[in-house]
Structure formats: C-alpha cells, structure tokens
Amino acid sequence: LTQVTAAPLLALLLLFLSPVSPIRVFVVPHSHMDVGWIYTVQESLRAYAANVYTTVVEQLMLQKQRRFIAVEQEYFRLWWDGIASYRQKRQVRHLLATRRLEFVIGGQVMHDETVAHFDDQILQLTEGHGFLYETFGIRPRFSWQIDSFGASATTPTLFALAGFHAHVISRIDYALKDTMQNSQGLQFVWRGSPTLSAQQEIFTHVLDQYNYCS
Numbered sequence: 001l002t003q004v005t006a007a008p009l010l011a012l013l014l015l016f017l018s019p020v021s022p023i024r025v026f027v028v029p030h031s032h033m034d035v036g037w038i039y040t041v042q043e044s045l046r047a048y049a050a051n052v053y054t055t056v057v058e059q060l061m062l063q064k065q066r067r068f069i070a071v072e073q074e075y076f077r078l079w080w081d082g083i084a085s086y087r088q089k090r091q092v093r094h095l096l097a098t099r100r101l102e103f104v105i106g107g108q109v110m111h112d113e114t115v116a117h118f119d120d121q122i123l124q125l126t127e128g129h130g131f132l133y134e135t136f137g138i139r140p141r142f143s144w145q146i147d148s149f150g151a152s153a154t155t156p157t158l159f160a161l162a163g164f165h166a167h168v169i170s171r172i173d174y175a176l177k178d179t180m181q182n183s184q185g186l187q188f189v190w191r192g193s194p195t196l197s198a199q200q201e202i203f204t205h206v207l208d209q210y211n212y213c214s
Contacts, residue, residue: 029056030069032147035109041074049075050083057091060100067100071144073128074108080135096136104168106132106140114150121158129162139163146170146207153192160202170207181208 033049035041053076056068070076080089095101107128111121132138143159146168159167167190180186186208191201 028067028069030104030144031056031071031075033072033075034147035072035074041078045075045078050079053079053084054088056101057088057095060095061091064098064100067102069102069104069144071104072109073103073106073131076103077108077131093136096138103132103138103140104142104144105164110145110148112149113145113152113155118154118158121154125158125162141165143167143202155192156190156202156204157192157196157200160200164202167202167204168207169204170209172206174210177206177208177210180206 031052033044033052035044039047053070056070060066060068080092084092092101105125105128107125109124111124113121129139132140141164143162143164143166145155148169148171151169151172156167186206188204189201190204191198
C-alpha cells in the first residue's frame with residue numbers, strides 16, 4: 001500500500017522540482033461588432049458601439065500597459081466624426097502613437113469571403129484604409145478575419161497586396177482545426193494559388209479555440 005501511494009507523490013515532487021519554462025500569456029482585447037447584424041448601424045451605435053470606444057479610450061489612458069485592437073471602421077468613424085470630443089480625439093492620437101491602440105484589417109467591416117464579390121471586398125477595404133491614412137497617417141499592419149463565413153483564395157492575394165504583414169483567422173472547419181492543433185500546424189503561409197508569386201502569399205495564424213480567443 002505504501003508503494004502504491006508513494007509513486008504519485010514522488011511523481012508530483014519531481015514535477016515541482018523539474019525546471020519548467022514559464023508560460024507567457026498575452027491578453028489583447030479587441031472589438032467584435034458585426035455591422036448590420038440584427039440591428040441597423042445607427043441602432044447598434046446608440047445601443048453599444050459608441051460606448052465601446054468611449055470606455056476603451058478612457059481605460060487605456062488609465063494604465064500604460066493596457067492594449068486594445070479596433071477592427072470595424074464603420075462604427076469607429078461614426079464615433080469619431082459625431083460623438084468623440086476634442087479631448088478624446090487627442091487621446092486617440094496619443095494612444096495610436098504609443099501603439100496602445102491599434103487598428104487591424106482597417107476595412108469598414110470584417111467582410112465575409114465566400115459570398116462577397118472581390119470588388120466589394122476591395123472597395124470596403126479601400127474606404128477604411130483611406131480614412132485611417134487621411135486621419136492618422138497610418139496603415140494597418142495585420143489583417144483580422146476571425147469571424148468571416150467561408151474562406152476564399154482571394155483572401156491571401158488581396159491582403160498580401162494590401163501590405164499586411166500577417167493574417168489571423170478562426171472560423172474554419174472543426175475537423176480541420178482539430179487536425180491542425182494535433183499537428184501543431186496552426187501557423188502557415190497561405191498562398192491562394194500555386195501559380196501566384198510569393199508576393200501574393202501571407203503568413204497566417206489560426207486561433208486555437210472555437211471562439212475569438214487564442
């Protein structure tokens with residue numbers, strides 16, 4: 001009986017005595033507000049979207065170690081043009097300059113891939129990027145498609161040509177994600193077509209859970 005109970009205790013002791021590399025955890029809150037889903041843009045803006053940016057700016061200014069990434073330009077532009085005070089606008093510029101606030105993808109929306117024509121994808125991306133460059137002189141560095149429906153070969157080509165450094169996705173087939181998790185293949189270089197050049201491929205990271213966290 002002593003030998004049976006001692007083995008787990010010994011294993012536990014060895015576990016605590018073994019050198020273990022510390023796990024580094026990064027928590028980066030992000031916006032996720034589907035434009036036009038269930039409610040109109042104006043209804044959503046009044047109900048919650050405007051308050052997201054108001055409170056985010058307020059909280060980021062309270063502690064320097066806090067970070068936030070903003071996704072949808074549709075709501076941010078409406079907040080910026082019609083709601084934000086002069087003081088809040090100065091704070092936003094400061095947060096962008098110190099990289100505590102960052103825009104990802106930068107389009108008006110996080111567009112779907114399988115049902116949206118590529119002309120519309122380009123247009124909404126151009127609209128959002130134009131606003132960011134004209135207003136702040138910045139261009140988004142990363143694309144962010146964690147909740148788009150489907151996947152299209154247009155995506156890596158479009159985002160690579162748009163100048164993104166890397167791409168983040170999540171909503172893929174469950175079985176495929178399980179396979180990628182088991183093989184540690186959640187990061188890969190996505191090329192839309194083997195006939196395209198390397199300039200039209202993009203490093204891609206798949207969130208390892210089935211929600212919007214990784």
